[in-house]
Structures are given as C-alpha cells and as structure tokens.
Amino acid sequence: MGESWSFLDTVESNFRPLVVIELAKGTKEETIEWFTKRIVDKKANGGAQLLIKPLVMENGVENIYLVGASHLRLLLGAETVGLVKECSDNSMRTFTYSSRKSFKDFADDNHNFLTMAECQYIIKHELENLRAKNEKMIPGYPQAKLYPGKSIVRRLLTSGILVQIFPLHDREALKKLRHSWYGRVKVGYQPLDDIRCYFGETIALYFGFLEYFTFALIPMAVIGIPYYVFAWEDYDKYVMFATFNLLWSTVILEVWKRICAILTYRWGTLLMKRQFEEPRPGFHGVLGINPVTGREEPVYSSLKRQLRIYLVSLPFVCLCLYFSLYVMMIYFDLEQWALDYHEENESNFSSLMLYVPSIIYAVVIEIMNRIYRYAAEFLTSWENHRLESSYQNHLILKVLVFNFLNCFASLFYIAFVLFDMKLLRQSLATLLITSQILNQFAESLLPYWLQKRYNRRMKKRMCSQKTDRDLSIAEQVNMEKEMGTYLGTFDDYLELFLQFGYVSLFSCVYPLAAVFAVLNNITEIYSDALKMCRVYKRPFAEPTANIGVWQLAFETMSVISVVTNCILIGMSPQVDALFPDSKMDLVLTVALVEHLLLAIKFIMAFVIPDKPRDIQMKLAKLEFESLEALKQQVRAFQVQLHFLLIHH
C-alpha cells in the first residue's frame, strides 16, 4: 500500500493511535485486507485516507487495530464535519482549511489545535461515512449484503464482524481532569470546559445541567428547611412556599435555556449545522429508492410501522401501565397490613415496620422501571424506525409515560383518593430517598467496584510479566476494551426528571424534598464523574446544541405540578376554614388561582428570551456577515457578467 500514500499522510513514526477497532476473532483474511485497504485508500478513490496499524497482542491474535490520521487529514476532516472554532478575534466561526490562519491557537505545527475528542469524532465520522462503491457484499461474507452508498462500518457492525469501535483514553489528560473535577474536596463549579474537551458536548452539557439544577434547587431547599425545623403547619405559609416553587421552577427552566445557549455558543455547537441524517444501523427493509436522496437503499413501509406501533406497542404499554397500577394496589394492601400491625402491637419495631412497605415498593418500582426500559428498547427497535431521532423520540415517549405513572401513581392515589396527607408525606419521603440510594448504588458504585476488582486482577497478571509501571498501548487497549460502554445520557436525565417530579409535584406537603434532592445531586455529580472517568470506556464526543426533548419534559412536569399543588392547597383544612360558608367559593378560588398561575407561567416563558442579548447580537453579526459575503459574491458575479457582455 506504501506507494499509494501521499503527502497527506504522515510517516509512521508520527502515528498517534486515536480509535480502536476490534474485529471478531477469526475474521477472514480477505475481509481484513479489504477493510484496511478501504480505510487507508485515498479520498479520491472513495477511501477514508486514515492511518491504521494492527496491534499484536501477547497471545498473538491479531484482531485489534489502531486508527489514526495525519494532522492535515484531521484539519480537512474538521472542515467536513463542520466544526466551529474560536477565531483570533474571539468570534466563533465554522472552520475551513483555507481560513485556518485566522483561528485562535492555529499554527501548522500545533497538533493540539484540535482536541483529542474532536480528532476522535472526526475519525468516527470518516469511518461511518466510508461507503460501499460497487461491492455487492462484504468480501468473505456473502450473507452481509452491500449496495452503493451503504456505510461499510454499519454493515460490519450489524453482521457481527466488527465487535466495537471506541476512542482511546488519554491517560495523562484524564488524570488531570479527574484531579480538577473530583480529585479534591472543594466548593466550586465543575471544569465544564475541560469535561467538554475530553468527553464532548453532550456529556458536558449533562453535567452542566446537573450542576445548574442543583444550584437552582438550593433556594427551594433553604426555604424548605424552617418548615421542617419549626414544624410550621400554617397553610398560608405552605401557599407561599408552593407559589414560590411554581414560579421558581418556570424561571429556572427558562434561565437554563439561556445558560445552555451561552455554553454551546462557547463550545461552537450552537452554530454547527445539522448533518443530514442517515438511516440508523438497525434499520432494515427491502431495497428501494429513497425519495429524498434518490439513492438505492432499504425502505420500509410507513403503514407497517404504524400498525406495529398501534397494534402491538400501544397495547403492550397499556398492559404495563395496568400491571404497574396492580402492583400499586398490592402496596396499599401491604401498607394497610403494616398499619394494622402497628396499631395492634405498638413498639419501636412496629413503627419502623410502617416504613417497610414503602421501601419495598420503591425497590419494586426501580426494578420495574429497569425491566420496562429494556422492553421499550426492544419494542421501539422492532418498530424499525428509519432515523435515530425518530427512534429516540418513540423510546423516550414510551419510557417517560411509564416511569411517570409507575413512580407517581401511588402518590396521586394517596393525595386525591385517600386524602391522607400524612401518608403522602411519608410515602413521598421513602420513595424519594430509597430511589436515590438505589440509583447511586446501581449506577456507579457497583460497576466501579466490579471494574476495580477486574483491573486489579489484570494488573497482577501483567505485573508478573514486566515491572514497567507505565502501561504500554497494548495493555491500555486490552484493559479499556473490557470496560463497559456508556449508553448515553438518557438514564441520567431520566433520573433527574423523576427527582424533579418528586420535588415539584407535591412540594407543598413535603418542603424537605428539595433538601434531599440537593444532597443527592451533590453526590450524583461525584458518582457520575467517577463513572465517566473510571468505569466506562471513553465515549465518542457528540456535538449538541441543547438538552433536546428533556427541556419539554421538564416544562410539562412543571405545568402538571401547578395543578397538583393548587389542588393540595385547596384540600387543606386551614384553607377550608377560610371559606366556612361555601365549599363552592373555595373550589372556584382554587380554580381561579390555578388558571392565573398557569397564565403567568406561559407569559413568563414567552417573555424571557431564550438567548441572552449578547449571544443574540453575536448570532446576528454572523448572519449579517454571511449575507454580506453572499451579496459580495452576487455583486462580483454581476460585474463580471457585465464586462463579459460588453466585451463580447
């Protein structure tokens, strides 16, 4: 292959491994040869023009490859993916190779201009866009069909030849990041920019949201504490607290949009153009013509998908909801039993027993949520959505509806059917605290402990062979490829969403919920950070401009909480006492207040601009410049044409 390489590729000595490709053991030789040839082949020949190097493991098996790229290749790739970087004049601009000199910190020999995460993202993009030319199938695997334009890597993945592709950790940078992130006990912000440099925008934005949300909950928590300490039971105080909470939750969600715009503007993703969405890897169908691209690719009838959604998925979700309500009724039976037991033989043990049903129920809820999550994933994948975004939307909708009902149905039942405020408070506290403890344990500590044990064993085995403390690249790859894969921010956001529900839906009966949420979130930051740095493989960076559908989910929750809180306050005996003559007036007043609060919420959401003024100005400036540039082009063209016509 040597003679086909050009100046665009650097000499081997400069090779810096960025991404690891693991093929299945026993992959045929001709397949490997074809695949590596396509990866290193020139762009003009339809290759990816990257560098690849086999990694010889100690046992001699050669199924792992390291991928890298020359500096120049990466810069051209940055242009292809539409990376936005900071210019020398502090404005953010889409990077192009021809304008490279105007970017901050750019120098031809500065190989740190692109962060490692960006380089890995570029390589991933280039690998995924390596497309079949005239191949009808993967050489050596006749059952793995290809057609012109099909992504080779995706086909290799779905047919099991390619086990995984993952980016390598940068052990030096990770150590520094760990230190500044959670290495020392300190009060302060997370190093979001460093997190973004290392893990990419999606993950950094999650940590940014987690941090923001924690800070935003502090006023609620602070105001909630005296209610507990002084055992305030005056409902006018509760009304004030609930009103504050409702307006506050609107404000924090609106302000988050602004902070999100500030962050993503700084990171360049606010300006990044959306890429054209390719079919998701799991999508299958018969070959047909895509009406949008005009390319030959699998198509799947939309009617069939609708039938699957409405005739299978929908009934299944309803069934799950029914089952969840059934479990809830069992919980109430248990609760009743515990109460009876407590009344019969009153003791410390029996009063402790009062909490047991709630704790059991909380554990069952968590288990059901997790099982349902897998079912939802299976079903949504079976619905065979063409685009990843459509798949995600259907999955999120399924999971959100179920989790909402599963977590909050019992609380709604206690509040609005049993009218038992004491039980509501107790149940809310138990559910919230139990689920937080379970989550922290299942999400981070358990995998961390397993990982640690495995690492220790690995190291021992290696150390027996050599004494060098610094791990070689082979050892690093060997260790990282066994680590778990981080499956995205979905579960983390879901956890926050449910927590927000516990805090806001019934905030007026249990002001202490916000305190627990704050405490949980502080440890959550640490345990999530630990999880990212030590438990999982490094994930590929994903550019993103906002938290997407979660913004809508949080806003919907905050609207629902207006309704629940108004009803709770209306039901309280103290408010009841204010309207001794007529229950009607009470209900009407509550309804009026609720409508007013909702109106204020919507007006506030409408009035608060989604982007801060200076970001708006910067965006307007960029738009103006690009329009001006276009105008200049048109004008130059017209002047050219003019001369042409004259001198003809």
Next chain:
Amino acid sequence: MGESWSFLDTVESNFRPLVVIELAKGTKEETIEWFTKRIVDKKANGGAQLLIKPLVMENGVENIYLVGASHLRLLLGAETVGLVKECSDNSMRTFTYSSRKSFKDFADDNHNFLTMAECQYIIKHELENLRAKNEKMIPGYPQAKLYPGKSIVRRLLTSGILVQIFPLHDREALKKLRHSWYGRVKVGYQPLDDIRCYFGETIALYFGFLEYFTFALIPMAVIGIPYYVFAWEDYDKYVMFATFNLLWSTVILEVWKRICAILTYRWGTLLMKRQFEEPRPGFHGVLGINPVTGREEPVYSSLKRQLRIYLVSLPFVCLCLYFSLYVMMIYFDLEQWALDYHEENESNFSSLMLYVPSIIYAVVIEIMNRIYRYAAEFLTSWENHRLESSYQNHLILKVLVFNFLNCFASLFYIAFVLFDMKLLRQSLATLLITSQILNQFAESLLPYWLQKRYNRRMKKRMCSQKTDRDLSIAEQVNMEKEMGTYLGTFDDYLELFLQFGYVSLFSCVYPLAAVFAVLNNITEIYSDALKMCRVYKRPFAEPTANIGVWQLAFETMSVISVVTNCILIGMSPQVDALFPDSKMDLVLTVALVEHLLLAIKFIMAFVIPDKPRDIQMKLAKLEFESLEALKQQVRAFQVQLHFLLIHH
C-alpha cells in the same frame, strides 16, 4: 447619461413603466438630477442601474417619474432578492442567473418569466437599497442628513421630498383577475394563484386564510342551525356542541398551518431566505456604531425605549382599558333603562328598544377601537423601535389586548357576574351583527363609493379633451396616485380575530354565531376583493411564509374559549340538576373536563405535523441536495489541495 449605459440596459423603446415615483412639487433641480443619476448609475458605481423617465403632465409640472428596468437587470435583481421559482422538474429552487435555463418557462425572450408583481418588488428592493456613498446630505437640502450606507429613498421619504412610490396597476391583468375573482356569481374557490401573481404573497395568504376559515366554520354553522330551528335547550346537546367546537377549532388552526405550508411552498416563499432587517424608516437616534454590522448608523438607547414603554405606553394602555370598562358600565345602565321602559309600557316599539343599547354600544366599541388604533400607532412609533418586526409586535400586542377587552368585557361581565344567559345571547348577537355591518360599510363600500365619484369626475374632465377610451399612461398614473393606500392586512386579520372570539368564546349559548360569521365572510371576500381591485393603489408584493403572530393570537383565543365554555356549561341549570346533592362535585367535574380538554388540545397541536408529509420530503430533498453540493465542493477542494501538495 446616455454614454454610461451599457448592454445591461435596453433601448428606450422597450421601456415598460413598472413603478411610479412622486416627488414633492417644487423639488430643487439639483436634487432631482442627483437622484435620477443615482438610480440609473451602474451597479459598480453604487447605482441601482434602473431606467427612469419623467412623466410630463398636462399642466407641465414635472414631479412624477416612471421607473422600469431591462429584462436582464430584473433577472439579476431576482437573484439578489433571493426569489424562489419552479424548475422544469417541478421542484422549487432559488433562482440564480447562471442556472436560469433549468427553470420552467424560462427563455431569453420570454419577458413574462417574472410576474409584474415580482418585477415591481425587485425594483422596490433595489430602490430601497440605493445607499449613500460619501454624501453628507441630500443635495439641495442641507437639513436632510446622510451617512455612508443610509438608504437614500428612506431619507427622501422621511424628509418629505419623496411623496410616494407605488407600483402601477396592469389594467389588462386586473380586468381578468376581477372577472375570475368576483366578476361572476359562482360557487368555488378564489383564484389564489392569480391573486398571488398580481398582489403578492401576503395578500394572497390573507385571502387564502379568509376562504379557509369560512369553509372551516361551515360545519359549526350547520350543526348550529338545528339548535335555533328546533329551539333545543337540552344542555347535554349544548355540551356536545361546545365540545365539538373546541376540538374543531384546534383542528382547523393546526390544519391551516399545513395548508399554509402547501400554498407558500408552491409560491416559493416557504424556502425564501430571510433578508437581513434594516432599521425602519421612522427610526431616529444619534450617530453611533451598530455592534452587529459595524456600520455607522443612528443608535437609540434600549433603556430609554424601555422607559418610554413602561412609564408612558403601559399606563396609557391601562387608562384606555379603564375607560373602556367605564363605557361598559354606562351601557349596562342604558340596558337597565331600556328594560324598565319595556316593562312599563309593553309594545312592539319597546321590545325593539331593548336592542337599541346593544347597537349603540357596538357602534361605540367600533369607534373606540379605531381611535385607540391610531393612538397605539402613534405611541408605538414614538417608542422608536429600530426594526419593523419589533414595531409590529409591540403594536399588535397593544391593539390585541385593548380590542379583546373592549369587545368582550361586557360579554364576560354578563356571563360570569350577572349570570344572565338570555341577555348574553341577545348582546352577543347584536354586537356580532352590528360590528359586521359597520365593518363592511366602513372598510369597503364607503371608500368604493367615494372613489367612484372621484373617478367619474376625473373621466368627465378628461373626456372633454379627448375621445380615446383607452386611458394613456399619464391618465392612469394621474388617477392611481390619488387612490388610497392599502395599509396592510392588519385590520383584516384583526376583524377575523374578533369574529373568531364572538364565535368560539360563548359558542355554547349562541350556536347561531357561526352562521352569521359564515355569511359575513362570504360577503367579506367580495368586498375585500373589491377594495383591493378598485379602491386602493396597487400595493407592493410582500413575500411571506405564514400569517405570523396571528396564528398565535388565534390559538390563544381558542385556549381561552375552552375555559369560558366549560364554565358556561357548568353554570347551566340542566347540568346543575345532574348534581343535586353536591355543588362541589359539579365544580370538580367541570374543572376536570376543562383540564382534559386543554390536555387534548395541547396533545393534538403537538401530534399533528405542521407540514404535510410531501412538503417535508421536498424540503428534506432540497436540504440533502445543498448538503451534497457543499460536500462536493469540499471534496473537490481537498482533491485539488492534494494534487497541489504532491506536485509542489
């Protein structure tokens, strides 16, 4: 000037007048010379490169100029304004001169490729973009300051030198349009595409909305008729009617978005890029640097504007609202007086007298609306908004809030304070019908009659001089320049908005309202068409992709109407009788139903896609193509670079 003209300009014999410029009488000779020179000057010299010809009137005064342009100049202008036209393969694409051959109906000698309205829009755009170079003032008028980049035409307008610019009617096309639009009595759709060709997208979209809205009201009207005919008073029937209305109004507003997308896609405006907004003509301030464009232009402190809005405009609006409520109380006194009178001396006359207060009040409301409209315009213009869009938003907000309260406050008062359903029905009917009659008269018939009288006088005077029936261009200009100026679709939409309020807010007590609305809208189409074709000067075409803020206004109205209808039904004695034991249950049931309806509304609005599937596909296809083109460019560039580096 002759020698500076080039091939881009055609010979004088081809001159087709498109736009009329009327200067103030007695404008200085040097000003005229400078202005016309700038208009005909070459693009490269900063001119507009248009054609201009003075029109010598019979009295010898030369203050009117006709503006035209060569065919080639118009094509290049079409590219500058970003016109979207249909290609030979039926797709819509942005017109560029270099790709002109691929467009439908394009031929070098086909001068009808661009419609006359498009040509006039291009000329208006070019004139408005004629900018000062180094001039410090308008020659001959030292007080009319200029600075580099200031639009010359806007300064001429604000300093009164330029009286008006308006496009000429095309008498042949107008005759044809009139005939197909309202010339014969027929049942069928309006010729929206022809209207769009002649008047532009904004006006065609208004007529499209008017027509759609009328059709959409027909089911409501049809269902409403038996309620009147059979005098149904069962409230379960009313509940059904109201529920149908509420869901139907959501559906029609959502479906309109889809129809709007279909129309504007066909007209090319859905794809048209937004132009960078220049300051509005009336904006003034001290010279400073615009932070977005970096140009020197007037700036006005945002703080000062906020102060004007909150310390002057807001109190004024509140005062007006108070006054409107005060007038309402007078109306109720009158109503009481009429009722007393009727009870004392019962006769046909006295029962007729019962309607008099409502009619008087309706007239007063209309007058107050119109006066307030002027006040709001004055105030908003005094607030000195920089952009036209910001000015419009503040104006619309002011006018909507006042009109809503002014029109509906009395109905709310009757319904929810007096609880008098009979009076509500009577008052609603009188207000609706009176305001419709007044509007039709004031908007179209009166100006039409005045215009007709004036025209007859003009023609008589002219016919005394010549016998030629066909009007010369001079006579046409002379007649049209005296016609009224159409001030935009604002008042027309406002009328529909208020009508929608009358129909939907209290639909369950007066099902016949939809019938009157349908009847009114059918005549409204005719009288508005008459107004556009015969009463007003031809307006400049304005491209638009949707009905803008009115969509939001209609949707808000439909949300409010859910609340009012639920309360009205809850208050009815029949529903009351269903809950004999507990008023509480009644109120709770009503509240529950209301929340359910609102939830269904929001879910429906969320689920129904804003654009039909085929339009989505076409848009995706265009996006894909432009991304592909970009990729090709990048790839070609990379290959080039590659060769360059090798052969260096």
